[in-house]
Amino acid sequence: MDILQVAKRAGVSTATVSRVINGSSKVREETSERVRRVIAELNYVPNTSARNLRIGRSELFGLIVSDIKNPFFPDLIDHFEELAASQGIDVIFTHTNYDSHRLATCVRRLVERNVDGIAVMTSEVDEPAIELATRRRIPVVLLNQPLLKSKYGDVSVDYSRGYREAVEHLKQLGHRAIAYLAGPSDLSSVQRRQRAFQAAARKSGIQIAEEHFFAGNMRVESGREAMEKLLRTESRPTALVTANDVMAVGALQGAIAAGLRVPEDISIIGFDDLPIATMMHPELTTIHLSRHEIAAEAFSQLVHLLHKDGPAAPRRESTIRPRLIIRGSTAPPSSQFKRRHRTAG
Amino acid sequence: MDILQVAKRAGVSTATVSRVINGSSKVREETSERVRRVIAELNYVPNTSARNLRIGRSELFGLIVSDIKNPFFPDLIDHFEELAASQGIDVIFTHTNYDSHRLATCVRRLVERNVDGIAVMTSEVDEPAIELATRRRIPVVLLNQPLLKSKYGDVSVDYSRGYREAVEHLKQLGHRAIAYLAGPSDLSSVQRRQRAFQAAARKSGIQIAEEHFFAGNMRVESGREAMEKLLRTESRPTALVTANDVMAVGALQGAIAAGLRVPEDISIIGFDDLPIATMMHPELTTIHLSRHEIAAEAFSQLVHLLHKDGPAAPRRESTIRPRLIIRGSTAPPSSQFKRRHRTAG
DNA sequence: CTGAAAGCGCTTACAG
DNA sequence: CTGAAAGCGCTTACAG
Numbered sequence A, B: 001m002d003i004l005q006v007a008k009r010a011g012v013s014t015a016t017v018s019r020v021i022n023g024s025s026k027v028r029e030e031t032s033e034r035v036r037r038v039i040a041e042l043n044y045v046p047n048t049s050a051r052n053l054r055i056g057r058s059e060l061f062g063l064i065v066s067d068i069k070n071p072f073f074p075d076l077i078d079h080f081e082e083l084a085a086s087q088g089i090d091v092i093f094t095h096t097n098y099d100s101h102r103l104a105t106c107v108r109r110l111v112e113r114n115v116d117g118i119a120v121m122t123s124e125v126d127e128p129a130i131e132l133a134t135r136r137r138i139p140v141v142l143l144n145q146p147l148l149k150s151k152y153g154d155v156s157v158d159y160s161r162g163y164r165e166a167v168e169h170l171k172q173l174g175h176r177a178i179a180y181l182a183g184p185s186d187l188s189s190v191q192r193r194q195r196a197f198q199a200a201a202r203k204s205g206i207q208i209a210e211e212h213f214f215a216g217n218m219r220v221e222s223g224r225e226a227m228e229k230l231l232r233t234e235s236r237p238t239a240l241v242t243a244n245d246v247m248a249v250g251a252l253q254g255a256i257a258a259g260l261r262v263p264e265d266i267s268i269i270g271f272d273d274l275p276i277a278t279m280m281h282p283e284l285t286t287i288h289l290s291r292h293e294i295a296a297e298a299f300s301q302l303v304h305l306l307h308k309d310g311p312a313a314p315r316r317e318s319t320i321r322p323r324l325i326i327r328g329s330t331a332p333p334s335s336q337f338k339r340r341h342r343t344a345g
Numbered sequence C, D: 001c002t003g004a005a006a007g008c009g010c011t012t013a014c015a016g
Helices: A002-010 A014-022 A029-040 A048-056 A075-087 A102-111 A127-135 A159-173 A188-203 A220-231 A245-257 A275-279 A291-307 A336-342 B001-012 B014-021 B029-042 B048-055 B075-085 B100-112 B127-135 B159-173 B190-205 B220-231 B245-257 B292-309 B333-345
Strands: A059-067 A090-095 A117-121 A139-145 A153-157 A179-182 A213-215 A238-241 A267-272 A283-290 A317-320 A323-325 B062-063 B092-094 B117-121 B140-143 B153-155 B176-182 B211-215 B239-242 B265-273 B285-288 B317-320 B323-325
Touching: A002 A014, A002 A029, A014 A029, A048 B048, A059 A075, A059 A102, A059 A153, A075 A090, A075 A117, A075 A291, A075 B075, A090 A102, A090 B075, A090 B092, A102 A127, A117 A127, A127 A139, A127 B159, A153 A291, A159 A188, A159 A238, A159 A323, A179 A188, A179 A220, A179 A245, A179 B127, A213 A220, A220 A238, A220 A245, A238 A245, A245 A267, A245 A275, A245 B014, A275 B245, A291 A317, A291 B001, B001 B014, B001 B029, B001 B062, B001 B092, B014 B029, B062 B075, B062 B100, B075 B092, B075 B117, B075 B292, B092 B100, B100 B117, B117 B127, B117 B292, B127 B140, B140 B292, B153 B292, B159 B190, B159 B239, B159 B265, B159 B285, B159 B323, B176 B190, B176 B220, B211 B220, B220 B239, B220 B245, B239 B245, B245 B265, B245 B292, B292 B317
Parallel strands: A059 A090, A059 A117, A117 A139, A139 A153, A153 A317, A179 A213, A179 A238, A238 A267, A267 A283, B062 B092, B062 B117, B117 B140, B140 B153, B153 B317, B176 B211, B176 B239, B239 B265, B265 B285
Antiparallel strands: A283 A323, B285 B323
16 A cells, blocks of 8 residues: 555645646645655655556557568557657557467457557458457557448558559659569458559559569569569560569669669669668668558547547548658669660560 | 456356466366356456456566667567567567666656566666666666676677677688778677677687778668778778678678679678568678577566565576578688788788 | 455545 | 545455
8 A cells, every 4th residue: 555655654645645646736735745755755656557447447558560570560669659658658569470369369468458449550450359359348440451440440551642653753754664563462451552553553544564563472582583574574664663662672682683773774663661771772762651650540549539439439540641752763764775665565 | 346247147256256267276167167158258358457456466577678660679579579478478668769768767657567577678778767666676687788787687698709700700711801890889789799809800810900990870871881991991801790780781782882792802791680681682691699589588587586586686697699690791702802912911 | 165355556526 | 625435356365
């Protein structure tokens, strides 16, 4: 009964001490002052478990990602934690390793901790795993789950916007033959990116040849391999757009290994804008997907949902718009390439 | 009073329900079975705040790092969280942004949460910031703080081991003129790395010329710049060892930009073994510093300290030994370079 | 093997 | 403006 020690020493009741700690205004300045002095003297630190039990909240958010080693996430986690800290909320961080069974376990752990909200920032979500939170009326916000957005908060990414800027940029530079390097088609985020790219090309009036679509696995080697294949195509494209930065890095290396100059001989555009993009030489032109914005949006939705109640609380949804960052890996196609393309096309 | 609902429905007391949940053996299998069924039916989830308040522990560890965006940390966090989860412990994650005032705030937040242990994995630690935890008898484990290891757990890195392997590797390849690219000298971990390199060179009987020491800022550009300077030195070295991978990446790019081939014309060795090391072309030979081991050691020390008590509990200390990973950026010096070196030296 | 009851450290109507 | 007291949901000696 630690607050009691403070109370005794200050000659007040525990109620008053509690009021002072929680900034309740109805305490005389003199009393308050005295209590604060005693708190400092005794180095008193409130017991959050007791407080949480009493008030029924934990001032704790759960943050679930699939894989912290994916360089996409650190920035997101960092900012989410920062925002939470600024409101006196701590965050319990867990990861699923892309395993939906583990997702259910993570959710259960968080529910047991009585968290006030859960951000599930994994690209794939299966609903039963998060059901427990819903049943407990714990606000949940998801990432890019348009199918579920009627029941949960949702942060979604407008991939087409980014690709539109990318394609327009290339078009203005004079590129007409553009290749695309996709990821494994079983990931919904990958599919969404590819469709967005196709829509963007259509909109810009640029036709993408069948043979200019490549499939990778989101890792570096597949970028290198795709570049090798690309250089062997009939109608060699003058630019490559990829589904993520990591493959763009591989493509860049593949081009250099083949003796090409980037961007003079081939332009490359990545997606994500990972730290690695600026570590390359030339630095990568890429589509920036703001983890900062995702974190901010997820956090604010959680706070918003927390203050509504009832099961039918209208869920908020909001859209993150990636945007093109022009750096060193894009330039007008060299005449040599343009000529070759004209001949071939 | 949720456990009461379960108790009523199962026709037992809350004590019995509690025993079943906590696996106390003294419950008849029949009763236990019935209680478990009711728990499942009701989807009962225990309230951890109440439990923690009662038992005086939180089954929560705090993990503090300086900067999650530093690619060194994600792996560490990941594994720490994994270990904790396997023991039913959750982890509250916070970061200081290299600010020691924020460290104190982080520690206070964790103490309020009643965490059972704190891992402070920042490279610089000032003692007053963590004093609060000590006073509360909360186990604390630090990273590379030999001065404080009498009072806290400490995970320390034996930098010399890694550099010794690196220097020996280069020596065996035939290198005699080796350069070193250090970081800013006000960071203790940087100093420690540099001293370890010097000791390693001495031990291998390799003398490092004064002009072959370069100072960077741990970022890519400074690697490129250092490479440019290196190529202008009188007695051009045939190999470069750096204080971190990021600068090694810059050096690699600088060499390629200058028209050199790596490793034929110059060998490069990094430090850390970040994911980026294998994304390069050639892949970087580097000294692997295992975040996995650091996490495991920090976690196990915390658990160990937790089970001792009293202020004079003997603190454990243990050493992580980095090791050389030979990849593509090291090879014997080309004869052209050797010749030039002989003439110059 | 099981239950009644105290108590962990707070907060908050309620009363004054 | 302040205090006495109930109660948040558990766990655990203690008694049977």
